[in-house]
Amino acid sequence: MKKRILVVDDEEGLRLLYKEELEDEGWEVDLAASGEESLEKLEKDSIDLVLLDIKMPGMDGVEVLRRVKEKWKDLPVILCTAYPHYKHDFGTWASDAYITKSSDLTELKQTIKEILGKKQ
Amino acid sequence: MKAVVSMEYDIIEKVNEVAAAGGSLEDRLERAARLFAEEFHFDQCLFFLAGSGGALKLAAASSGLCTTGVLCYGKGEGLPAVAMEKGGLVEAQKEPGRAEWEGVPDPGLEGVSTALVYPLGGGGSFSGVVYLKARERTSLSPARKDLLKVASLQAALMIRNAVLLEDHRRAHAELLAMQEKLASSEKLLALGDMAATMAHEIRNPLLSLGGYAARLKRQLPSGSPGLVYIEKMSQEIGRIEKIMNGIIRFLNDNLAELKTDDLNCIVDEALDIFADEFSAHGIAVERRSVHAPLTVLADREQMKIAFDNIIANAIQSMEKGGALKVVTSRSGDFAVAEVSDTGGGIDPEHIGYIFNPFFTTKKHGTGLGLPIANSIITRHRGGIEVRNEGRGASFTIRLPYSGAASVSSDLLPAEAGRVV
Incomplete structure (x- = not known):
């Protein structure tokens, strides 16, 4: 069965880019435009991995990460952001990987493969 | 009478x-x-x-x-x-x-x-x-x-x-100089806020642009004339991305973890990263250090970024070969690293500006490498100085020797690097 990835980002352009690129790699992709929406989707659908933007209006990525890890302990979360200093934020330690946003998605795809591979 | x-x-x-x-x-x-x-x-x-x-x-x-x-x-x-x-x-x-x-x-x-x-x-x-x-x-x-x-x-x-x-004249001159410095640091602060907002606003759409350009490139049939344009677009987007990353790093260089470290090790690790580039450009590296550890309180990742930028700057000045000398030593209350190149030195007209953000003489420079290095070193309560010496430029980095002085983790505002 295809693995399902939930992409959480407030930028529409980036959501679509991630969707197309990750679908090309053979994954199914679900999209959420906000932290609140992502939690709703996680309740309804079966998700294998979450790709989470940190800086979002409303509920930010750090808060989403906390709630996800409380409820779905084993669900892997990859944090994406432009700001390297979040690495030192206690709230982000629970994430499974930390990716600095880039237009080159090679590192991101590689990280997803590694995490999903380990899970099997 | x-x-x-x-x-x-x-x-x-x-x-x-x-x-x-x-x-x-x-x-x-x-x-x-x-x-x-x-x-x-x-x-x-x-x-x-x-x-x-x-x-x-x-x-x-x-x-x-x-x-x-x-x-x-x-x-x-x-x-x-x-x-x-x-x-x-x-x-x-x-x-x-x-x-x-x-x-x-x-x-x-x-x-x-x-x-x-x-x-x-x-x-x-x-x-x-x-x-x-x-x-x-x-x-x-x-x-x-x-x-x-x-x-x-x-x-x-x-x-x-x-x-x-x-x-009175001396005090007045000092006061004027201080006022000028204050005004310029206030301006820099305002500029920093603006740059942070801009960097964030520009970065996300830029990532979309770059990502879609890469997709388009993959979908065009090979031999298509459009490939050249797409290639150019990707390159330019990559360049802006690099500048944005530099700005974000410059504005967010908080020292999160100050730990006891050895300046010798930090410098060695920074040099290791460039091993391939040294041999590619025919640069001979001379490394000298004292045998005792040079104990400093440092955020190792940040300090490595500082030295990366200083070394990268030296390499860029010696693309056709040269010699890089890196000496670490202790001088009184300071651990000192000296990085000297043979890249022809810095134009005396420019030497006063090389620590200013966005000042660059290089075609593809971001103008942020040395300002980032300066900002990181200043926040470690150290200092960086540059002078032309021999056949090139020599950077002297001083960090408080942690056995000699207590260092609080209070952050200091970045100050201008000094030219001697």
Whole structure:
């Protein structure tokens, strides 16, 4: 069965880019435009991995990460952001990987493969 | 009688005129010296001013006698010391067959028969002495001596005013420089806020652009003329991305983890990263260090970024080969790293700007490498200096040696790097 990835980002352009690129790699992709929406989707659908933007209006990525890890302990979360200093934020330690946003998605795809591979 | 009195007080008026005139203190003292010699009928008048360590240095002299050999009296030497000790006028006559004056030798009195020394100032605090010399034996009447005291006091006031004025000018210049620095740091802060907002707003759409350009490139059939344009677009987007990353790093370089570290190791790790580039550009690396650990409190990742930028800058100046010398050592309370290249050095016109954000002389430089290095090092309470030396530029990085000084984790605002 295809693995399902939930992409959480407030930028529409980036959501679509991630969707197309990750679908090309053979994954199914679900999209959420906000932290609140992502939690709703996680309740309804079966998700294998979450790709989470940190800086979002409303509920930010750090808060989403906390709630996800409380409820779905084993669900892997990859944090994406432009700001390297979040690495030192206690709230982000629970994430499974930390990716600095880039237009080159090679590192991101590689990280997803590694995490999903380990899970099997 | 009236005429005599007015003639007596004439000198006071003349000294006043000299004191009130413009020009340097030396010029005015010289005019005063000529006036004193003339008015009191001595062959020469000299002014000695107190310098460091209690020494008296010749500040001005009227012509008349040779002054060689008496340019400076050490503390406690000669007749001037006697006058300062006494706090009043010393009048000495040459005793036949004796080399000493008032019990002390004074090399400045060769060929002189009468010497008069009066300390400048009062209340036990003297700024120097006025020294009158005559070849023939002569003496001043009590009234003339009083006049000399008044005129000397005027000269002392003139000197004191000049010193105060100089202090005032220096303080004023320092204040202006500080104000300028403050204004520019305020401007930098505002600029920083603006840049942070801009970087964030630009970055996300830019990532979309770059991502879609890459997708488009993959979908175009090979040989399509559009491929060249897409390739160019990707390159340019990559360039903007690099600049944005630099800005974000520059604005977010908080020191999260200050830990005890060894500057030798930090520098070695930074050098390791560039091993391939050194050999690609034919750069010989000379690494010297002390054997003992150079203990510093540092955020290792941040400090490595600082050295990465400094080394990358050196490599860029030696793309056609050269030699890089990296020396780490301890100097007093500081652990010091010196990074020297043979890349031709920095244009003296540019050297004052190389730590300013966005200043670059390179075609594809972001102008942020050295400012980032400077900001990181400053926040570690250290300093970075640059100078041209030998065939290239030499950067000296100083960090507080952590065994020697306590370092709080309070962050310091970034200051401009220093050029020496």
